[in-house]
Amino acid sequence: MLSRIYIKNFALIDALDVSLHNGLQVITGETGAGKSIILGALRLILGERADLKSIAKAEEKSVVETEFQLDNQFKKFFIENDLDYEHQTIIRREILPSGKSRAFINDVPVTLDVLRTLSSQLIDIHSQFETSNLFTPEYQFKIIDGLSENKVLIEEYQQNFAEFQSFKTLLKKLQTQLSExxxxxxxxxxxxxxxxxxxxxxxxxxxxxxxxxxxxxxxxxxxxxxxxxxxxxxxxxxxxxxxxxxxxxxxxxxxxxxxxxxxxxxxxxxxxxxxxxxxxxxxxxxxxxxxxxxxxxxxxxxxxxxxxxxxxxxxxxxxxxxxxxxxxxxxxxxAELEQQIAHTESQIQKKEKSLQTLAEKLSKNRKKNIPVFVKKAEDLLKKLGLEKAKVDIDLQLANEYNLFGKENIQLLFQANSGFPLRPIQTAISGGERSRVMLAVKKIIAESDMLPTLILDEIDTGVSGKVAEEIGNLMREMSADMQLIVISHLAQVAAKGNNNYKVVKEDVNGKTQSKIIVLSDQEKLNEIAQLLSGSRITEAALAQAKELIG
Structure with a gap:
């Protein structure tokens, strides 16, 4: 769980220090207030490229620091990378005035690769413009494998596949050497x-x-x-x-x-x-x-x-x-090369037999759970205002083994009745993407332990009953995970276990962004303002109370 964010000298943020909690954390604020700046800072923790332009005061370094509460499943990672495991682990990224950046885990310098490996298991940031991963085979296999409880099986398969690929690479090298x-x-x-x-x-x-x-x-x-x-x-x-x-x-x-x-x-x-x-x-x-x-x-x-x-x-x-x-x-x-080639070919055959057995088990589990996915997804999409939407998963035998077995996958979608299902990347519209992704995230959350999920305005363009259902859905998801949502919807803000607001203010003639933890009354006022605009009416307050319930 992400328990704290500290940002210093980054874009419009002079200094920001906020504690977060479990459950649904909702961040609101006017457009341009600086919500995207906070996300940009968090992306540095994910190992994305540092930009010198992000430093507000050019003569000082920029710092983004996050604190996570970890469980023992991460101990192996710390041991493998010669790091001290701490239940309260701090990940920090610094951008120096020279333009160089540094990364630290519990104050120990690490490479960006090590940083990415850990942080990618802790945070998943998704915005309304980032649904393209839904179109990738990797993500689609993740959906069905989560439902199929294939985690242990896919790990065993991928270990064998890595060894299989390693032997194939070695064989090619040996054959080249022998040829020469x-x-x-x-x-x-x-x-x-x-x-x-x-x-x-x-x-x-x-x-x-x-x-x-x-x-x-x-x-x-x-x-x-x-x-x-x-x-x-x-x-x-x-x-x-x-x-x-x-x-x-x-x-x-x-x-x-x-x-x-x-x-x-x-x-x-x-x-x-x-x-x-x-x-x-x-x-x-x-x-x-x-x-x-x-x-x-x-x-x-x-x-x-x-x-x-x-x-x-x-x-x-x-x-x-x-x-x-x-x-x-x-x-x-x-002569020894010929012997090595024969031995390597034998190892490849053994690995291929193992892959065949594991791939068949994976495929069997997936096909068994496709109807489960279809029902869950279509039920969620109906709640989200896509009453006629249909989905399916098409698995086809592949010519060669890949990272996920010996089959290719296509997620099929159709928003309107009377039309054939097509690959989702060709069938989905911009307005449908966020809702489909939200439904998928909900399904994954039910079957797999997701990291802290940050949703950035993926509820844009909806209102009324659909907005209410999105809020309910996010609240349900947050029962099993930490869900941080940036939203403009009152219906979503009302469901927050904790609410925050990003505001801009003028400090000594300079615009700065900061984040405020909202009290119950401030939360009520914020929701009413989202409903009625800058002037809060009694009717808006009453409706806000009703939404909070």
Whole structure:
């Protein structure tokens, strides 16, 4: 319930602070007094766009603050949005002189999306010019689902529908990824095969280069080794003979002079080392083999590797391995994509079965309650002066699942007898819209907990008995909800549990709007004035008393 409205520095309002109550709250006032300004301020609470022109004093901020009495059903919203739940919750909107606006829930800054989500569950503002939502499938489903007590069922369906849509979106994304991957798949597989054929993990690149160098220079190596070994082994001037002779002579000197012992030892060691070197050279000489076939294989492998280096723009064998692993991963990713697609398609099928079951239950409940809606609506419209009006709801099977099931809806209407029912948006006149909407709101109020409903002059253009019935209807609606009505009808004002009047006055040469809480006597005078005009007559007072009853 909306329990308080505070407005500061907004249009013609310097400061306004009014408390509201449960039941029927009626606001009256002359045209142009500022009733629409109050509604405009409340629309800021609903998250509508803030206009810098609304600031009366340009150097000060504009503030609209509302206080609501909430029950525990809203706790979940506060928890999900990391807000402190308060039974008395304050929603505030500020427009700064810079033009920026800020929103707060219980003094915690929030985004406009969060503000809208909460306030849309608390206030429903409807004016005589706002009946277009009656023409929307969403609103028409809301009417019949309320009567059909489909609230829990529609919530379950819409949860499944959201998941169904999410899976369909995911499937489309995966299929796109697979399609793009498939376009390059054959070429990438060719590259992968090309790299895998090289057996990169078995190649020692340095050893390959060494073997290739040896094979390419085998003749030169063999020739030089032969010459080296020949020098060592020549009998007359060979190095071994020379070393052996020198070693023997130095040994004799060392026997007689201790000073040469160390040199003798060193020469001995060198002689042993040279013999080892010669032995290894002889082994290597024997191993050197000119193998044209092996050389060709080594050359071909080296050429293929160099070609791969250039092709993949890498500098070494490790770079090729990384490219190979990357392509292998991508190819594996394609296989995983196919698995994900299969799994997602399976989930879609499961969700579709759930949707089918729930949609059939929704449809069954709706069709069962269409006659209930027709009778209620036509009875209310007769009271509201549309004695010949006929209504119906047409449900047709849809090609695809939508947010409300697998059917399309049309609210049908005809104000005059003898003519066929037509979709309401093409059949209803301007004078009938408000009364039809009021009847619909009454039906919804009976079957669903509506938020605070604010009706702005939707009773315009009626009088007499119809006006009396509108007042009675609003009083009935307010028994189960808070109903705030802006009206020019005495018959409606007379039914108010609490009455308020918006007036304009001159304060220090500046026009300002304010709202006055009417006492019982002031309410009587206001109703009489609505009946007789600016001059209140005794007859008008008597009629006002009769209306109040």
């Amino acid at each position: 991957s498939t376009k390059e798949g054959d070429y990438k597989q060719f590259l992968l095969n090309e790299l895998e054929e090289l057996s990169l993990d078995d190649i020692d690149y340095e050893e390959l280069q060494n073997q290739l160098s040896v094979q390419e220079n085998a003749g030169m190596i063999s020739e030089n080794l032969a010459q080296i070994l020949s020098r060592f082994h020549e009998e007359e001037i060979g190095i071994l003979s020379f070393f052996n002779e020198a070693k023997n002579k130095l040994s004799k000197i060392a026997e007689v002079s201790q000073a040469f012992s160390e040199l003798d030892q060193r020469l001995e060691e060198s002689f042993v080392e040279i013999k080892d070197i010669i032995a290894e050279l002889e082994d290597e000489s024997e191993n050197i083999e000119i193998d044209p076939e092996h050389l060709q294989k080594l050359s071909q492998l080296d050429s293929r590797l160099n070609m791969m280096f250039l092709k993949h723009n890498v500098q070494n064998l490790q770079g090729l391995k990384e490219i190979r692993d990357q392509i292998a991963g991508e190819q594996q990713g394609s």
